[in-house]
Amino acid sequence: MNTVSCTECAAGITLAENTEVGEIIVCPDCGVDLEVTSLSPAAIQLAPMEQEDWGE
Amino acid sequence: MQRRLKIGVLYSRVRVEEKWIFAALEKRGIDYDRLDDRAVHFDLENPAPWRSYDAILERSISYTSGLYALRILNAFGVTTVNTAAVADACGDKLTTSTLLAKAGLPQPRNVVAFTPESALAALEELGYPAVVKPVVGSWGRLLAKINDRDAAEAIFEHKATLGSTQHQVFYVQEFINKPGRDIRAIVIGGRVLTAMYRKSEHWITNTARGGEGELCPVTPEIESICLRSAQAMGGGVLAIDLVEHPERGYLINEVNHTMEFHTMQPLSGIDVAGEIVEYAMSVAKEKA
Numbered sequence: 618m619n620t621v622s623c624t625e626c627a628a629g630i631t632l633a634e635n636t637e638v639g640e641i642i643v644c645p646d647c648g649v650d651l652e653v654t655s656l657s658p659a660a661i662q663l664a665p666m667e668q669e670d671w672g673e
Numbered sequence: 674m675q676r677r678l679k680i681g682v683l684y685s686r687v688r689v690e691e692k693w694i695f696a697a698l699e700k701r702g703i704d705y706d707r708l709d710d711r712a713v714h715f716d717l718e719n720p721a722p723w724r725s726y727d728a729i730l731e732r733s734i735s736y737t738s739g740l741y742a743l744r745i746l747n748a749f750g751v752t753t754v755n756t757a758a759v760a761d762a763c764g765d766k767l768t769t770s771t772l773l774a775k776a777g778l779p780q781p782r783n784v785v786a787f788t789p790e791s792a793l794a795a796l797e798e799l800g801y802p803a804v805v806k807p808v809v810g811s812w813g814r815l816l817a818k819i820n821d822r823d824a825a826e827a828i829f830e831h832k833a834t835l836g837s838t839q840h841q842v843f844y845v846q847e848f849i850n851k852p853g854r855d856i857r858a859i860v861i862g863g864r865v866l867t868a869m870y871r872k873s874e875h876w877i878t879n880t881a882r883g884g885e886g887e888l889c890p891v892t893p894e895i896e897s898i899c900l901r902s903a904q905a906m907g908g909g910v911l912a913i914d915l916v917e918h919p920e921r922g923y924l925i926n927e928v929n930h931t932m933e934f935h936t937m938q939p940l941s942g943i944d945v946a947g948e949i950v951e952y953a954m955s956v957a958k959e960k961a
Contacts (some may be wrong), residue, residue, distance in 0.1 A: 640686070
């Protein structure tokens, strides 16, 4: 089971089985957006802030 | 023996749409690479690595990165979904409006000016309320509904003072008193796959802003306007946003070229990701 600690609030987060590298997850405790950067070992970092030209 | 086709998917974030696209590629046993647009680079004198792909599906979250990547790839002779020309037509709302007007397609009235003073004069001619939109942007960001001259003066001054040069393009649109909803339809390769209403109490009905989805029947009228809009943009994989005017009927509000469909796919039961992959493969086969 892949678990990581939130970089913002240190809450323990268990990654779902079908998690992909590059996926954005939300910390259930503090609500910050986190990007999954690796699965073995599991690693996360703060997701980039939304930019003006993002989205559709 | 026929050569196995190779697809590249250029992406930034693995949103649910990208997960579905990757799954659709894997389910079909298609040879593909995940190309993170934050990690790749282009050597303009060396197109060979990129030419190894029979098609590249562009799913960048940043319009700017996606557009420049497509321009380079198309200049390399690499087939892309969508093309740079389509991204250019759809990603800039003013360009979209210009092409729709050229094609004689119904849309809200738009006026454009390059200074706060001329924008104010144009808006007064258009009439209140009106909507000021950035020419590039999504998810309903930085849209301003202007109800009177005081608000217009304030918004234009703020844009002129605080905005980037792109915000000095004052793109003002007639406000449409729509029935608490707009319509988003997905068009892929000249077919309207499905459509949904996006309902909201707020005048911005984007689902990224809390608008709720509800299936919308694709009537012959909706089908016709969507296909004509897609054709005016250059075709490919598109999402057409329509608003319903109480007298003038359906008006085209915008066209999206790397659309999100996390609401549409489960709502419609249509495998949009699979359809995108099938389309990318058909385009790749044409080239191969």
